[in-house]
Amino acid sequence: MTRPVVVMPDAVAVVTGYLRAALKAHGKPVPVVSRIPSPRPPSFVQVQRIGGTQQTVVSDRPRLDIHCWGESESAAHDLAALSRALLGDISGVRDGVTVYRVAEVGGPMWLPDDQTSAPRFAFAVEIHMRGHAL
Structure with missing residues (x-):
């Protein structure tokens, strides 16, 4: 018996969408992007996939870098601290993708x-996060 073909989700799209909405809900409506915008806003969050591995036959474990820019060192710190806390609460179904857990690696x-x-x-x-069968 052949197993189904499983496509893994776009982790950057899932996380940028989640963080954009969560930051806005917490009073920080900043751009959350995969590429640095031009022109560059004074405050924004960038999410990049830098690797990771397939966790199981049906799930992926991407490694993501989260970069937080601010108008000052303390503003950048506070945006990173809030983003970090919000990502700790990402488990669940996000934009149709099941997210099992997040682990900080740096x-x-x-x-x-x-x-x-x-x-x-x-x-x-x-x-x-869980993939979906074709």
Whole structure:
């Protein structure tokens, strides 16, 4: 018997959509994007997939970098802290995708933008989510 073909979800799309809505609901309606916008807003969150592995036959465990820019070091820190806390609550069905859990693999770190020196904090997570059969 052949097993079904399983397509894994776009983790960046799931997380950007979730964070955009969650940040807005918590009074921080900032852009949450996969690529740095042009023109660059003073405050935003970037989500990038930097790897990860297939967890099971039907689930994926992508590793994501979350970069948070702010108008000041403390604003960037606060945006990263809020984003980190909100991601800790992502389990459930998000945009039709089952998210089992998230694990932090790199805590927040000060990482000023190397092009502009703009204030930025970054952290990394692995997020376990279910694919869907074709």
